[in-house]
Amino acid sequence: MKNNSHKSRRIFLNKGVKATLLTALGSLGLVKVASKINANSSEGSGDMVELMTTDGTLIQIDSTEVQAMPSAHTDEVAYNVREGMPNRKFVMVVDLAKCKNALKCQQSCNKHHYITGENAWLKVYEMQETKDTAPYWLPSMCMHCDKPACVTVCPVDATFKRRDGLVLIDNDRCIGCRFCMAACPYSTRVFNWSEPKQEFTLNMDMINHHPSPEHGGMPSQIGTVDKCDFCPHQIVKNELPHCVTACPNGVFYFGDKYEDTVTNGEETLRFSQLLKDKSGYRMMEGLGTEPNVYYLPPTDRLVEFEEGLEFYNEFQSVESPEE
Amino acid sequence: MAAIETLVKDLGPKKFSLRGKIWTVLLVAVIVAGIIAYIDQLIQGQQVTNMRDYALWGIYISNFVFFVATSFVGSVTVAILRLTKNSWRTPFVRIAEIIAVASIIMAGITIMIDMARPDRLLNLFVHARLQSPITWDVIIIPTYIVISLLLLYFPLLPDLAILKNHFKKTKPKLSKIYGRLSLNWSGSTIQKKLQSRAIHIICILIIPVGLLLQTVDAWLFSTTYRVGWDSTNFAPYFISGAFVAGVGSLVAVIYVVRKVKRLEHYITEYHFDKMGKFLALACFIYIYFNINEYLIPAFTSKKAESIHLETLFSGDYAFPFWLVTIVGLIIPALILLFKAGRKPKTMFVLSLLVVLGSWWKRYIIVTPTLLHPFLPIQGVPESWRTYFPSLHEWLITGATLAMALLIITFLVRHLPVIPIQRTADEQKDDKLKTAEV
Numbered sequence: 209m210k211n212n213s214h215k216s217r218r219i220f221l222n223k224g225v226k227a228t229l230l231t232a233l234g235s236l237g238l239v240k241v242a243s244k245i246n247a248n249s250s251e252g253s254g255d256m257v258e259l260m261t262t263d264g265t266l267i268q269i270d271s272t273e274v275q276a277m278p279s280a281h282t283d284e285v286a287y288n289v290r291e292g293m294p295n296r297k298f299v300m301v302v303d304l305a306k307c308k309n310a311l312k313c314q315q316s317c318n319k320h321h322y323i324t325g326e327n328a329w330l331k332v333y334e335m336q337e338t339k340d341t342a343p344y345w346l347p348s349m350c351m352h353c354d355k356p357a358c359v360t361v362c363p364v365d366a367t368f369k370r371r372d373g374l375v376l377i378d379n380d381r382c383i384g385c386r387f388c389m390a391a392c393p394y395s396t397r398v399f400n401w402s403e404p405k406q407e408f409t410l411n412m413d414m415i416n417h418h419p420s421p422e423h424g425g426m427p428s429q430i431g432t433v434d435k436c437d438f439c440p441h442q443i444v445k446n447e448l449p450h451c452v453t454a455c456p457n458g459v460f461y462f463g464d465k466y467e468d469t470v471t472n473g474e475e476t477l478r479f480s481q482l483l484k485d486k487s488g489y490r491m492m493e494g495l496g497t498e499p500n501v502y503y504l505p506p507t508d509r510l511v512e513f514e515e516g517l518e519f520y521n522e523f524q525s526v527e528s529p530e531e
Numbered sequence: 532m533a534a535i536e537t538l539v540k541d542l543g544p545k546k547f548s549l550r551g552k553i554w555t556v557l558l559v560a561v562i563v564a565g566i567i568a569y570i571d572q573l574i575q576g577q578q579v580t581n582m583r584d585y586a587l588w589g590i591y592i593s594n595f596v597f598f599v600a601t602s603f604v605g606s607v608t609v610a611i612l613r614l615t616k617n618s619w620r621t622p623f624v625r626i627a628e629i630i631a632v633a634s635i636i637m638a639g640i641t642i643m644i645d646m647a648r649p650d651r652l653l654n655l656f657v658h659a660r661l662q663s664p665i666t667w668d669v670i671i672i673p674t675y676i677v678i679s680l681l682l683l684y685f686p687l688l689p690d691l692a693i694l695k696n697h698f699k700k701t702k703p704k705l706s707k708i709y710g711r712l713s714l715n716w717s718g719s720t721i722q723k724k725l726q727s728r729a730i731h732i733i734c735i736l737i738i739p740v741g742l743l744l745q746t747v748d749a750w751l752f753s754t755t756y757r758v759g760w761d762s763t764n765f766a767p768y769f770i771s772g773a774f775v776a777g778v779g780s781l782v783a784v785i786y787v788v789r790k791v792k793r794l795e796h797y798i799t800e801y802h803f804d805k806m807g808k809f810l811a812l813a814c815f816i817y818i819y820f821n822i823n824e825y826l827i828p829a830f831t832s833k834k835a836e837s838i839h840l841e842t843l844f845s846g847d848y849a850f851p852f853w854l855v856t857i858v859g860l861i862i863p864a865l866i867l868l869f870k871a872g873r874k875p876k877t878m879f880v881l882s883l884l885v886v887l888g889s890w891w892k893r894y895i896i897v898t899p900t901l902l903h904p905f906l907p908i909q910g911v912p913e914s915w916r917t918y919f920p921s922l923h924e925w926l927i928t929g930a931t932l933a934m935a936l937l938i939i940t941f942l943v944r945h946l947p948v949i950p951i952q953r954t955a956d957e958q959k960d961d962k963l964k965t966a967e968v
C-alpha cells in the first residue's frame with residue numbers, strides 16, 4: 209500500500225518535471241516557429257531562425273533542427289485528489305460592499321451540492337459589530353485555511369489539506385467524531401445527523417459519477433461531515449465555483465494566488481492590488497488559521513443594507529425539498 | 532490460620548441477599564433499555580440525539596470526560612496511599628482499583644457511542660494520525676485499562692489462592708476458577724518477591740499514565756480555538772477535577788459496600804475521617820483551579836471571553852453553574868473541614884453531591900462553549916440554539932452508568948474487597964507489636 213503510493217508519487221513527480229520542461233521550451237516560442245517551418249518544409253539549410261534562450265541571448269538555428277513539441281497545456285496532467293492540482297493556489301475574495309443578501313449564491317451552492325439538511329455550507333450572516341456601527345451582510349463559507357484547525361484534529365486524515373490550498377473531506381473515511389466541527393472557529397462544517405434525503409435530487413446526476421472529495425455532497429453520507437469544497441469539480445472544467453457565477457452582484461471573486469488574478473465572471477482583477485486598494489482582510493486573522501478567503505470591508509457601500517432584509521431568514525438556510 | 536478463616540468469612544465473596552439481587556436486576560434492566568436506545572441510534576443515526584451542528588457534542592462527551600476523570604482514582608490512591616505506605620489505606624485500595632477499572636472501560640465505550648460511524652472504528656488504527664488528540668486517547672485509554680487491570684490483579688493473587696483453598700470442598704468448580712486465576716500462587720519467597728516487584732513497577736507506571744490520560748482529555752478541548760476551552764490552565768484544571776470526582780465516588784462506593792457487606796469492623800470511622808480529609812483536600816485544590824479558570828479571567832478577559840463568563844455567572848447557565856460550584860463543591864468542602872462532617876453518613880451524602888456536581892460540571896464545560904461560537908448562530912432552526920439531552924441520550928447515559936455500577940457490583944461480589952492476606956499480615960504485625968510492648 210505504502211509502496212504503491214510512493215510509486216505513484218514518483219511517476220507523478222516525473223510527469224511534473226517533464227511538464228515544467230515542456231513549458232520552458234514552449235516559452236522559447238519553439239512551437240510557433242516550428243509550425244511555421246513545417247508549413248514551408250524547406251529541406252535546405254541556410255534558413256536560419258533567430259531564437260532567444262532562457263538567459264536572454266539571441267541565437268540562430270537552422271530551421272530543420274527545430275521541431276514541434278506537444279504543448280504542456282493540451283496534455284492534461286492527472287493529479288492525485290489528495291495532493292491537489294500542481295502549481296496552483298486558490299483564493300476567494302468577497303466584497304462586502306456589494307452584498308445585499310440576494311442569497312443566489314446559497315441557493316446555487318445548495319442545489320449543486322444536493323444539500324438536503326437544515327444547515328447550508330454557505331451562509332450570509334446579518335452582522336453588526338457594535339450598536340453604533342452600520343450593519344452589513346457577511347457571506348461565509350469554508351476559509352480553506354492554510355493552518356486548518358479541522359485538519360490538525362482529525363484522527364483519521366478524513367479531512368485533509370492539499371497543496372493547491374483546498375481543504376477537502378473524504379466521506380468514505382470520516383468516523384463521525386465531529387472533532388473538526390468543534391475545532392473550526394468559523395462554524396462552517398455541517399453534519400449528516402440522519403440519512404441524507406437525496407434520493408430525488410441526486411439519482412439522475414449520479415449516473416457515471418464516481419464519488420470523490422472533489423465534489424462534496426455527491427452523495428452525502430450519514431454520520432459524516434460536509435462543508436464547502438471550493439468546487440474543484442468546477443475548476444477542473446475551467447469554470448468558476450457555483451456561488452461565484454450565481455451572484456447577481458459580483459460579490460465573489462475566485463482565482464489563483466500564484467497567477468495573482470481573481471475574477472467574479474465579469475471583471476478580472478489583480479489579486480494583490482485589489483487587496484491593497486480596498487484594504488482587504490481575513491476573518492479572525494488573530495487566530496492564526498491563515499484563511500484563503502479574503503474580505504473587502506463594507507465601506508462605501510453600493511447597496512442599502514435594508515434591501516437584503518427581505519430575503520433574510522433567521523431560521524432557515526436550505527429550502528426544504530417539498531417546495 | 533483461624534484468623535484467615537474468619538477474615539475469609541467476613542471479607543470473601545458472599546451470596547447476594549435479596550437486595551443485591553433486586554439491585555442487579557435493576558441495573559440489567561436499565562442497561563437493556565439503553566442498548567435498545569443505542570440500536571435505534573445506530574439505525575436512525577445521531578438524529579435521535581438532540582445534538583446538532585452547533586451543540587455538536589453533548590452529554591456523551593460529558594459522560595466520557597466524567598468516566599475518565601473518575602478512573603483517575605486508581606492513580607491517586609496508588610500515588611498517595613500505596614507509595615507513601617499509609618497503613619490506613621488497606622481497606623480502600625482494592626475498591627479504588629475496581630472503580631478505576633470499571634470507569635475507564637466505560638469511558639472507552641462511551642466515546643464509541645458518541646462516534647457516528649462506529650462501523651469505521653478500525654480507521655482509527657489504519658489511518659491513525661498522530662497529531663490528533665483523539666489518536667492519543669486511542670493509545671492512552673487501552674494502556675490505562677491494561678495497567679488498571681494488572682494493578683487490580685497482581686495484589687489479588689494471594690487472596691485468590693486463599694479462596695481456592697476455602698472453596699475446595701464446598702464449591703469445587705468455583706475453587707478451580709479461583710485456582711486458575713491465582714496462577715498457582717503458593718506464597719513462596721520467590722513468588723512474593725516477583726509479585727511485589729511487579730506491583731511496584733505498575734504503581735510507578737500508573738501515575739504518569741493517569742496524569743497523561745487526564746491531560747490528553749483536557750487537550751481534546753484546549754487544542755481548539757473555542758472560547759472557554761482555549762485555555763492553558765485546562766490540563767491541571769482537569770487533573771484536579773478528576774481528583775475530586777475519583778475520591779468522591781470512592782467514598783460513595785465504600786460507604787455502600789461497607790453497609791451491604793457489614794464491614795464496619797474493617798472500615799471504621801477512623802478510615803472515613805481520613806478519607807474525608809482527603810476529599811476536602813481534593814475539593815480545595817479544585818476550587819483553587821476554578822478560581823484560576825473563571826474568576827481571574829473575569830478581571831482580564833477579552834470581549835468574547837467576557838461574554839462566555841457572563842453566560843456562566845449570570846446568563847443562561849448561571850443556575851447550573853452556581854449550583855454545581857456551590858452545592859457540588861464549596862459546601863461539601865466546608866462541611867468536610869469539621870470533624871462532625873466526616874462521619875460516614877454525612878460523608879456519603881456529601882460524596883454523592885460532589886460526584887453529581889463533577890458530572891454536571893463536565894456538561895457545563897462542554898455545552899455553553901459550543902453554543903457560543905465566534906460567528907452568530909443564524910440560518911438554522913431555532914431549536915439548534917439550545918441543547919438538552921433527548922430521551923435516547925438519557926437512556927444511553929443511564930445504561931453506561933448502570934454498566935459501570937454492574938462491573939463494580941460484579942467485582943465486589945466475587946472478589947475480596949479488602950485484601951485478606953494483607954489484613955491478616957497487618958493483624959499479625961499488630962499483635963507482634965503489642966507483644967513487644
Ligand code: SF4
Nearest residue numbers: 350351353356358392
Ligand atoms: S474554515 Fe474551518 S473547516 Fe474550513 S479549513 Fe478553516 S478550520 Fe477547516
Ligand code: SF4
Nearest residue numbers: 362382383385386388
Ligand atoms: S468528523 Fe470526520 S472529518 Fe471530522 S475530525 Fe472526525 S473523522 Fe475527521
Ligand code: SF4
Nearest residue numbers: 317436437438449451
Ligand atoms: S465554493 Fe462551491 S462549495 Fe463553496 S460555497 Fe461556493 S458553491 Fe458552495
